Amino acid sequence: MPVDASPYDAVLLLSFGGPEKPADVLPFLQNVTSGRGIPDERLREVGEHYYAFGGKSPINDQNRALLAALRASFDEIGLDLPIYWGNRNWAPYLTDTLREMAEDGIRRAVVIVTSAYPSYSGCRQYRENLGDADRQVPDAPRIDKLRHYANHPGFVGSFVEATAKALDELPEGSAIAYVTHSIPTAMNATSGPDGNAYVDWHLDVAAEIDAEIERRTGRPRRSDLVYCSRSGPPQVPWLEPDVNDHLESLAADGVPGVAVVPIGFVSDHMEVIYDLDTEAAATAEKLHLPMARAATPGTDEQFVTMLRDLVVERAAAERGEQPARPCAGRLGPAWDDCRHDCCPPLRRPTRPVKESA
Ligand SMILES: CC1=C(CCC(=O)O)c2cc3nc(cc4[nH]c(cc5[nH]c(cc1n2)c(C)c5CCC(=O)O)c(CCC(=O)O)c4C)C(CCC(=O)O)=C3C
Numbered sequence: 001m002p003v004d005a006s007p008y009d010a011v012l013l014l015s016f017g018g019p020e021k022p023a024d025v026l027p028f029l030q031n032v033t034s035g036r037g038i039p040d041e042r043l044r045e046v047g048e049h050y051y052a053f054g055g056k057s058p059i060n061d062q063n064r065a066l067l068a069a070l071r072a073s074f075d076e077i078g079l080d081l082p083i084y085w086g087n088r089n090w091a092p093y094l095t096d097t098l099r100e101m102a103e104d105g106i107r108r109a110v111v112i113v114t115s116a117y118p119s120y121s122g123c124r125q126y127r128e129n130l131g132d133a134d135r136q137v138p139d140a141p142r143i144d145k146l147r148h149y150a151n152h153p154g155f156v157g158s159f160v161e162a163t164a165k166a167l168d169e170l171p172e173g174s175a176i177a178y179v180t181h182s183i184p185t186a187m188n189a190t191s192g193p194d195g196n197a198y199v200d201w202h203l204d205v206a207a208e209i210d211a212e213i214e215r216r217t218g219r220p221r222r223s224d225l226v227y228c229s230r231s232g233p234p235q236v237p238w239l240e241p242d243v244n245d246h247l248e249s250l251a252a253d254g255v256p257g258v259a260v261v262p263i264g265f266v267s268d269h270m271e272v273i274y275d276l277d278t279e280a281a282a283t284a285e286k287l288h289l290p291m292a293r294a295a296t297p298g299t300d301e302q303f304v305t306m307l308r309d310l311v312v313e314r315a316a317a318e319r320g321e322q323p324a325r326p327c328a329g330r331l332g333p334a335w336d337d338c339r340h341d342c343c344p345p346l347r348r349p350t351r352p353v354k355e356s357a
């Protein structure tokens, strides 16, 4: 029995994009930072992270793998929707993808963004990108964006398994350091409908993972939410502590080891393989602090099934049905459509977005 996908006739995977070869690195960084006041020094430094990995970001291959996994998962239940892919900062560019969708006669699509939490960078900026692309493409399809999924049992469950596995490699009584991408504190203050949603959502996800790990291991343990990949000028405050500083305090406090759990990332992005696996791992080594990095969801079955379920859920909601909305944690399932003033940009007027246009 095929699954009812109406009113949708396609799914769009929308992601950040990344360079594929050394010559792509500078133009990619220019795309990312145009007009954002990132110091040249920081750009040179981040460029080096990419060059150290052959000028290729892992993110595009991660998305290709996710597309294949989604296809297989959709086929399993007869969810008969084509899946397209477009990025904010690198080919395949969102505008080109939207043009292709229009040419294929797609009228209405649901978008999966590879970012799980509310914030300007992870939510509204993608919606602005959809709005910009829409204005350039005649007959672009109507697009709905899936609700934030960080507190979905499939996302939390995937990190529970990964955390348990990382702890297995460490001494008894090791701590957990949940890590996410730092953002300016001012961006956190205005994230979500009532502000602070970026941090609140991460704390909620961390608490859920803690509770399940405690249930399984029969003991509470230290855990903290910490940050990586700070950018921007030094005088602008960003969320802290940095993961490296945190490892120093853990070592000073004598914890026997630490599981580093990157709950802010859906797959092994450059931030994960450089900031955590390279830089933080070197810090831990220097401190003689045993560290194990938990896997990101990537193409984990729980994660892929969750994305499929959310597509089916949203289709039902758009047909006027009242689908179940699975949710872990205290914050409840996220809203389907963001309010017009949700997650406003810093230092710029709010621009039009396209979502349920
Ligand atoms: C919250 C958040 C996410 C998670 C949500 C999501 O996934 O969207 C995220 C993801 C990513 N960020 C990425 C790369 C970069 N982010 C930068 C800059 C910035 N990120 C910010 C925030 C976030 N970023 C912010 C507030 C800035 C300052 C400039 C600005 O306000 O825009 C810069 C410029 C250099 C630098 O300053 O670091 C780069 C190169 C990549 C690709 C990695 C790869 O290649 O694998 C990914 C997935």
Ligand SMILES: [Fe+2]
Binding pocket: 181
């Ligand atoms: Fe970023």
